[in-house]
Amino acid sequence: MDVCAITNRQRRSLRSKSASHLQALGALLQHSRRLDANEILVSEGAIPTRVFLITDGWAIRYKTLADGRRQILDFLLPGDMAGLFSVLFDQTDCGVQALTPLSIRSADANRIITELNRSQQLAVTLSWLAGSAEQRMDEQLLRVGRRSAGERMAHLFVELHRRLRRNGLQDSMARRLPLTQKAIADHLGMSQVHANRTFRALVRRSVVALRDGVIVLLDLSELACVAGFEDAYLDHTPPLPVSPESSCA
Amino acid sequence: MDVCAITNRQRRSLRSKSASHLQALGALLQHSRRLDANEILVSEGAIPTRVFLITDGWAIRYKTLADGRRQILDFLLPGDMAGLFSVLFDQTDCGVQALTPLSIRSADANRIITELNRSQQLAVTLSWLAGSAEQRMDEQLLRVGRRSAGERMAHLFVELHRRLRRNGLQDSMARRLPLTQKAIADHLGMSQVHANRTFRALVRRSVVALRDGVIVLLDLSELACVAGFEDAYLDHTPPLPVSPESSCA
DNA sequence: CGTATCCTTGAGTGTGATCAACATTGGTGG
DNA sequence: CCACCAATGTTGATCACACTCAAGGATACG
Numbered sequence: 001m002d003v004c005a006i007t008n009r010q011r012r013s014l015r016s017k018s019a020s021h022l023q024a025l026g027a028l029l030q031h032s033r034r035l036d037a038n039e040i041l042v043s044e045g046a047i048p049t050r051v052f053l054i055t056d057g058w059a060i061r062y063k064t065l066a067d068g069r070r071q072i073l074d075f076l077l078p079g080d081m082a083g084l085f086s087v088l089f090d091q092t093d094c095g096v097q098a099l100t101p102l103s104i105r106s107a108d109a110n111r112i113i114t115e116l117n118r119s120q121q122l123a124v125t126l127s128w129l130a131g132s133a134e135q136r137m138d139e140q141l142l143r144v145g146r147r148s149a150g151e152r153m154a155h156l157f158v159e160l161h162r163r164l165r166r167n168g169l170q171d172s173m174a175r176r177l178p179l180t181q182k183a184i185a186d187h188l189g190m191s192q193v194h195a196n197r198t199f200r201a202l203v204r205r206s207v208v209a210l211r212d213g214v215i216v217l218l219d220l221s222e223l224a225c226v227a228g229f230e231d232a233y234l235d236h237t238p239p240l241p242v243s244p245e246s247s248c249a
Numbered sequence: 250m251d252v253c254a255i256t257n258r259q260r261r262s263l264r265s266k267s268a269s270h271l272q273a274l275g276a277l278l279q280h281s282r283r284l285d286a287n288e289i290l291v292s293e294g295a296i297p298t299r300v301f302l303i304t305d306g307w308a309i310r311y312k313t314l315a316d317g318r319r320q321i322l323d324f325l326l327p328g329d330m331a332g333l334f335s336v337l338f339d340q341t342d343c344g345v346q347a348l349t350p351l352s353i354r355s356a357d358a359n360r361i362i363t364e365l366n367r368s369q370q371l372a373v374t375l376s377w378l379a380g381s382a383e384q385r386m387d388e389q390l391l392r393v394g395r396r397s398a399g400e401r402m403a404h405l406f407v408e409l410h411r412r413l414r415r416n417g418l419q420d421s422m423a424r425r426l427p428l429t430q431k432a433i434a435d436h437l438g439m440s441q442v443h444a445n446r447t448f449r450a451l452v453r454r455s456v457v458a459l460r461d462g463v464i465v466l467l468d469l470s471e472l473a474c475v476a477g478f479e480d481a482y483l484d485h486t487p488p489l490p491v492s493p494e495s496s497c498a
Numbered sequence: 499c500g501t502a503t504c505c506t507t508g509a510g511t512g513t514g515a516t517c518a519a520c521a522t523t524g525g526t527g528g
Numbered sequence: 529c530c531a532c533c534a535a536t537g538t539t540g541a542t543c544a545c546a547c548t549c550a551a552g553g554a555t556a557c558g
Contacts, residue, residue, distance in 0.1 A: 010362045011339065063391045066477065071391040085380035090260065093384045113259045116373060123372030124365060130379030131334035135342045137386040142312045142320040145393050145438030149546075180504065189394030194546050196506065213504080213555085228315065398514075429536065443514050445538065462523085462536080505554075512547075521538075528531080 021121040022129075025081075028115060029053045029105040035098045041082065044095040048086040050106045054078050057102035058178055062186070063094045072187035074136065075099070075160065079167035085130060087112050100178050144189045147228070149198045152188045155227035157208065157217055175217040202226070270370040271378075274330075277364060278302045278354040284347045290331065293344040297335040299355045303327050306351035307427055311435070312343045321436035323385065324348070324409065328416035334379055336361050349427050393438045396477075398447045401437045404476035406457065406466055424466040451475070 029051065035041065041052060044063065059076040073094055076082055086092040087109050116122055139159070143152050157177065164174035185195035199215075202208045207219040207226065217223060278300065284290065290301060293312065308325040322343055325331055335341040336358045365371055388408070392401050406426065413423035434444035448464075451457045456468040456475065466472060 008339065010359065010366075011337065061387075063387060065391070065395060066479070069395040071394040073387050073390055085376070085383055088260065088377050088380050089384075090257065093387055110259065116376075117259075117369075120366075120369045120372065123369060123376055126376040127334070127365075127372055127379055128337050130376055130383065131337050134334055134379065134383060134386065135338075137383065137390065138310075138312060138322050138343055141322055141386065141390055141393065142314070144390065145320040145436075146314060146318040182504080187394075191547055192504090193506090193548080196504095197546090200506080210505085230315070431536080440515055441536090442516080442538090445536095446514090449538080459537085500558095502557085503555085506552085508550085508552105510547105510549085513545090515544075516542085518540085518542105519538100521536100523536080524534090526531100526533080528529105 021119070021125045024119075025122060025125060026053060026105075028111060029107045031106050033104050033106065035102040035104065037098055037100050037102075039098045039102070040095060041098065041102075041104070042086075042092050042096040044092065046092050046095075047090065048083055048092050049109050051084050051087060051109060051112050052082040052096070052104045052106045054080050054082065055103045055105055058099040059102055060097055060099050060183065060187075061094045062097060070186045071189070072183060074133075074140070075187070077160070077163055077167055078169070081129065083109075084112075084126065085133075087116075099183060149188070149190055149194060150201060151227055152190075153184065153195070153198050153202065154207070154223045155229060156184070156188060157215075158220065158224050158227050158229050161217055161220060175220075177215040177217070178213075179215055270368070270374040273368075274371060274374060275302060275354075277360060278356045280355050282353055282355065284351040284353065286347055286349050286351075288347045288351070289344060290347065290351075290353070291335075291341050291345040293341065295341050295344075296339065297332055297341050298358050300333050300336060300358060300361050301331040301345070301353045301355045303329050303331065304352045304354055307348040308351055309346055309348050309432070309436075310343045311346060319435045320438065321432060323382075323389070324436070326409070326412055326416055327418070330378065332358075333361075333375065334382075336365075348432060398437070398439055398443060399450060400476055401439075402433065402444070402447050402451065403456070403472045404478060405433070405437065406464075407469065407473050407476050407478050410466055410469060424469075426464040426466070427462075428464055 032055075035057075041059065042048070042050075054076050056078050058078075059082065061073045061076065061082065062070055063073060064070045076096070082096050083092070116126065136159075143155055147155060160177055161174050165171060181195045181199060182192045184199070185192045188195065190198070199208070199210075202223075203210065205222070205226075207217075207222045209216045209218055223229075281304075290308065291297070291299075303325050305327050307327075308331065309321045310323045310325065310331065311319055311321045313319045325345070331345050332341070365375065385408075392404055396404065409426055410423050414420060430444045430448060431441045433448070434441045437444065439447070448457070448459075451472075452459065454471070454475075456466075456471045458465045458467055472478075
């Protein structure tokens, strides 16, 4: 009997249990709310008090420097959670802000901590979410640190498309990204002007377009090619049970 | 009674429990081993089979692109763990390599998974470690994305010093960084040549020096100043129980 | 309408990359 | 012990990618 096979079975079991407990975690988040675009959910350095689930719209996790330079660490899409790890600490290390009008559900940090102490599985689920998040951060770091501007942007677009699809959106919807060029710039570590020029270059190659202020992905395989996208790094880390209609899009 | 105070008490309790379970986790890692510099512990894309604790020496977590460009995601110092989150997935998203001669202790992934299913607290501890790691990654992303070369390098040095001290090293030892300029470059997203020039500039200001191939930090407060170091982002995330002299202003 | 936000484009500048050469060190084998 | 090689650090010259500054156009909103 292969040791590795045993491990894999255990992993699968861990994962499916986590998936079901993710539902349980979702059930804790009762309180619904809507926010306008640009509204701040969590400010940098605040004391964490609530945990959020994005049910509709996009948000960002970000950090800023004293002189105003901003880095968008991560985009939060429908189905993603926010503030989950900060719950364990006294201070949030980054802010969270709505990028579009937003629908969220949330719960008090107390509630989550209590539950965390009680439920074995919730804790495992949390580790698992943390692991997924870290994999994304790793990829993002490689992107910013070692790829050219064009590669960075194409790569980001492909990743967002995959995440949207995985979170349950139709392909046609997953191709529509409500991003400003400033936001892209702040995520990819470049100036807004340069983001524009880089974007224009992709438009000229007909792989993307800008329609009504929304970025539309036209040619995903060409985009993946430009990006030098190394496949499947997202595929083995589904944060939600791959149920047909898992989300609330 | 302030809700926030309750939360904080719960947090503290969670944290101290995690701290003690970190010891327990360490106890699981029985198997000792030594490696030469540059030896690879985990190759990229491998199936995770073991979890490591660095007991002496430095290692790196890294990713590479097809054409050889490399990004060092994180430095692993004595007292740090590796491979802990990958255990939950089928594939490691990054490689781990010794930077100096290395002493490690390790355990089989099976063992960890089994324990994870059994021990409530281990899972919480894992989440907590994941949270700390994520905070570091966030800071690293801000560094690479939004800081100038000089700021980046100074900031990295300050962070490494603090981490070394927090992991229990004497100040004089924590000022000695066994880094090649290529490694620094690959971590900060710049060329080796530029890393050299940037480093030289710091040497000229007498804040650092190179002695016997080891980088020595001379003036930490000046270094923090050059870095625009925003204080204390590491201080509230001690991975070990907060010992009396944890801080170093 | 005036103001704000975002996109677009041009011009000039500079940070950082690339290429190349050389010094120094440490290790290896003849 | 010396010759050789592989890493690493250092420096110069050249060039390109990306930044800043600036200005104008489009759209939305009060």
